[in-house]
Amino acid sequence: MATAILGGTLIDGTGSSLLRDAVVLVEGDRVQATGRRDELTVPPGTRVIDAAGKTVMPGIIDTHDHLASHGYDILTRTGLQTVISYSNLLTARAIRETLEAGITTVRDAGGLDRGFKQAVEDSLIPGPRLLITLGFISPTGGIGDHTTVSGELIHPNPALPDGVADGPAAVRAKVREMIRCGADAVKTATTGGVSSARHGPKDQEYSREELEALVDEAHAQGKLVMCHALGGPGLELAVACGVDSIEHGGFLDEHPAAIKAMASKGIYYVPTYSVYVHHRKSPFEYMRQRSQPMLEHHIRSLRMALDAGVKVAMGTDAGGWVHAQNMTELACFVEAGMSPMDAIVASTKTAAACIGLGQDLGTLEPGKWADLLVVDGDPLADISILQQKERLLLVMKGGQAYVDRL
Numbered sequence: 001m002a003t004a005i006l007g008g009t010l011i012d013g014t015g016s017s018l019l020r021d022a023v024v025l026v027e028g029d030r031v032q033a034t035g036r037r038d039e040l041t042v043p044p045g046t047r048v049i050d051a052a053g054k055t056v057m058p059g060i061i062d063t064h065d066h067l068a069s070h071g072y073d074i075l076t077r078t079g080l081q082t083v084i085s086y087s088n089l090l091t092a093r094a095i096r097e098t099l100e101a102g103i104t105t106v107r108d109a110g111g112l113d114r115g116f117k118q119a120v121e122d123s124l125i126p127g128p129r130l131l132i133t134l135g136f137i138s139p140t141g142g143i144g145d146h147t148t149v150s151g152e153l154i155h156p157n158p159a160l161p162d163g164v165a166d167g168p169a170a171v172r173a174k175v176r177e178m179i180r181c182g183a184d185a186v187k188t189a190t191t192g193g194v195s196s197a198r199h200g201p202k203d204q205e206y207s208r209e210e211l212e213a214l215v216d217e218a219h220a221q222g223k224l225v226m227c228h229a230l231g232g233p234g235l236e237l238a239v240a241c242g243v244d245s246i247e248h249g250g251f252l253d254e255h256p257a258a259i260k261a262m263a264s265k266g267i268y269y270v271p272t273y274s275v276y277v278h279h280r281k282s283p284f285e286y287m288r289q290r291s292q293p294m295l296e297h298h299i300r301s302l303r304m305a306l307d308a309g310v311k312v313a314m315g316t317d318a319g320g321w322v323h324a325q326n327m328t329e330l331a332c333f334v335e336a337g338m339s340p341m342d343a344i345v346a347s348t349k350t351a352a353a354c355i356g357l358g359q360d361l362g363t364l365e366p367g368k369w370a371d372l373l374v375v376d377g378d379p380l381a382d383i384s385i386l387q388q389k390e391r392l393l394l395v396m397k398g399g400q401a402y403v404d405r406l
């Protein structure tokens with residue numbers, strides 16, 4: 001049955017001006033039409049949802065999440081503290097709560113196996129549309145190398161391939177293995193990070209030959225490459241080798257030539273501010289020491305990227321810090337200097353394009369999937385209202401309501 005959402009103020013995700021007293025007509029899992037109420041006829045027999053005084057907008061897309069991650073302490077990270085079935089139930093809850101928080105699509109940046117994606121697609125559990133990467137491809141000693149200090153492999157989930165590969169041939173084979181196991185995109189890292197055990201944010205991982213092989217093989221198989229890179233020569237290498245998105249990029253401001261190259265090559269920037277809000281307050285001293293001085297660089301990085309014309313997409317790196325608080329990223333964007341409308345576009349249209357689903361997702365236009373929110377209030381006046389779950393009156397994915405307070 002068709003559904004008409006009537007009378008709301010439409011933010012369609014394209015960044016164009018608002019449409020007041022709007023109609024969004026949904027047929028099956030797609031948007032059939034949008035327009036002003038006095039210009040669009042609602043066919044008889046259509047189910048009507050009254051959204052007068054409310055905001056109607058696309059569902060939010062998180063291009064960088066870790067739905068199967070539940071903490072940064074070593075016992076949690078290595079799966080030594082909980083039985084795997086319990087961890088899986090935590091993950092299922094995180095998936096449901098993330099959808100209920102208005103996130104209708106998630107690209108998981110590592111840790112989520114294909115069983116969860118299948119469970120959502122088969123309606124076994126409610127959840128956002130899921131794209132998965134399974135795990136980081138990184139070298140021995142790199143950020144995806146899950147071994148003890150003695151070098152023994154810690155392997156908490158047999159459904160996830162180990163991500164370690166050294167040398168161009170092995171890296172190429174590892175890309176194929178990830179795709180064989182269901183990866184929708186290829187995740188790699190060319191630097192350490194704030195929370196990584198060994199390499200820090202500016203330490204390089206991978207040689208040019210290895211990264212070229214990785215990007216070439218992923219692209220040959222039609223997959224995008226999302227690359228964790230915070231700063232230093234590893235960040236420059238990632239841009240030079242043509243990865244499709246730079247994840248985190250906390251010290252991108254120190255590389256103006258790389259920013260220029262990102263703009264000309266169409267490489268997306270996914271800053272993931274929210275995770276560093278957490279890291280700056282981490283109980284672990286090394287995480288505080290790495291993340292606190294990064295803040296001013298990270299904010300400057302966004303301004304420089306936007307000025308240069310780099311496309312910026314929303315990602316939270318949720319997981320270890322908390323789940324279902326993904327909307328904090330939009331407030332972080334605004335605090336870093338974006339307008340609320342630009343923060344919404346970065347989280348809808350641009351995020352969809354960043355993960356390769358721009359044809360079907362990200363805006364409320366005819367033919368796109370009907371993933372939308374009805375919000376009590378005006379997020380353009382106060383972006384933080386999106387974090388208030390009681391204000392999400394309707395969360396619809398593919399024409400089906402998962403939250404309905406109307």
Ligand SMILES: [Zn+2]
Pocket residue numbers: 064065066109317
């Ligand atoms: Zn991440």
